[in-house]
Amino acid sequence: MNESNYDEIMQLLCDRLNSLTNSEATVTPETNLISELSIDSIKLLNLIMEIEDTFDISIPINALADVQTVDELAGLISRIKSTH
C-alpha cells in the first residue's frame, strides 16, 4: 500500500466526516462509522459517492460490508486506488 496515498485518504475522510457528524467527538482512524457517528445512511452513501468521484474509483458494495472503522474504509479506498 502506498503510504502517502493512505494518509491523504485518511485526512480527507476525517475532514468530511467531522463536518457531517453531529456528535462532539472528533473522528479518528478507530472511529466506528456505523455505531459511533450519528450520520444517517443516506448521508453516508452520498459521502461514499463523493469519495468515489474524488479518487475516480468505484467501491463495490460487497467490499463495503466488511468496513466498520474509518481506518478500514481508508484502507479499502487505498487498495482500490492502487489496483487501478
Place this chain on the structure above:
Amino acid sequence: MNLLEKLDAAAAARKAMLPDGVGAFGIPIEEVYSATEAKIGERRVLLLGTNNYLGLTFAPECIEAAHQALNHEGTGTTGSRMANGSYYGHRALEQEFADFYQCSAGIVFTTGYQANLGTISGLVGRGDTVLIDGDSHASIYDGCILSGAEIIRFKHNDMADMEKRLRRLGNRTETTLIIVEGIYSMLGDQAPLAEIVRLKNKYNCTLLLDEAHSLGVLGETGQGLVEKTGLLNEVDFITGTFSKSLCSIGGFCVSNHSQLDQLRFVSHPYIFTASPSPATIASTRAALALLKNGDNLRKQLWKNCSQLYERLKTAGYELGPEPGPVIAAILDNPKQALQIWQSLLEHNIYVNLILPPAAPDGKSLVRCSVNAAHTTEQMTYVGDTFAKLYQQILEH
C-alpha cells in the same frame, strides 16, 4: 446480545415506525371476490396493491387449464428437475417463452426471485463484476451476493454515472454483467434502454434485463421494454416472473446465447429446489397465450394508468417521472404516508405503504398498482379519494 435478543431489538425498531397490524404484513385478506376486490377485515376493499396488471387472476382459461393439470398430473412434482425429470408442461412453457421472445432457448424457475438468483449466479462469479441500478429489486441484489462477483451500483437511471463506472472498470468490462429492469417497482419508471444498450456495446459488456413489471404491460404483444424500444436483439438475457401479469408463480430466463443451457447444471437456485407444480405451469401457459393477444387488456390498463396518474398529479402529489401501472405518491414524511395509507383503507382502497429504508432516497411511498380489470368508475373513485386526502392531510 444473543440471537433472539437481536431479533427483539429489530422488532422494537419496526414497531416504533409501524404499529402492529399496519402495513402490508398486517393485512389479513379474508376472501378474494375478483381481480379488483377482496374482503379485508369486515370491509369490501378495492385492490390497488397487487401486481395483477392484466387482471387475469380469475381468467376461466387459466383456471380450467390448472384444473386439468391437477387432475392429470397431481398437486406437485415433489422434487427438482435435475432429480425428478422435466414434465411436458415445463418443457412446453420453456419453448413458448423462447418463441415469444424469438430466442433460441428459455429456462423456467420456481419463482421470479429464483430466476434472478439463478441466472445472475450462473452467469457471473468471483473475479467478475456486476453493474446494477441503485433501485434494483432485492432478488437482483441477492443474486449478485450469491454469485460472489464485485457489485457496483450506479445511480438510478443515471447514464452519466453508469458510463463513469464503466470507464473506471477499465479492461474488466469484458467480464461485467449490467443488470437493469424494464419498469422499476418503486416509482414505476422505465430504464433508458437505448442508452444502456449503446454503453453496453461501447464497453463490450453483457446485459441482463428483468422484465418483471413490464411483461404484458409494454410493447405490442406484451414482451416488455425490449419490444417497446425495438431492442430485443441487443439484450443478452431477459428474466421475468409469472407472479405479476401472468397471475401465478414462477420465473423465466430467455436468451439467444447457447450457453444459457449450462445454467441448468451450475445454478443452485435452479437445481436445488422443487420444480413448479403442474397446475402452476398450466395456468401460466394459458395466461401467456392471453397475454400475447392481450391488446385490449393493455389498452384498458394504459387508459387506467393515465387517468389515475393525471388525477393524482393535478391533485398536487409528487409522483414518479412517468405514468405506468405502478403509480407512487412520494412523501417526505413517513407519518403522512401512514396517515394517507390508513385513510385510504378506511375509504375501502388498498394500496402499498413503503417506508424507508425500502423506499429510495429516504422518502416514503403510497404506491398504487393499476390493472386492466379496474373500471373507469373505480379509477375515478380512487383519484377523488386521493385528492380529498391531499387537502385534508397534506395541505394542513
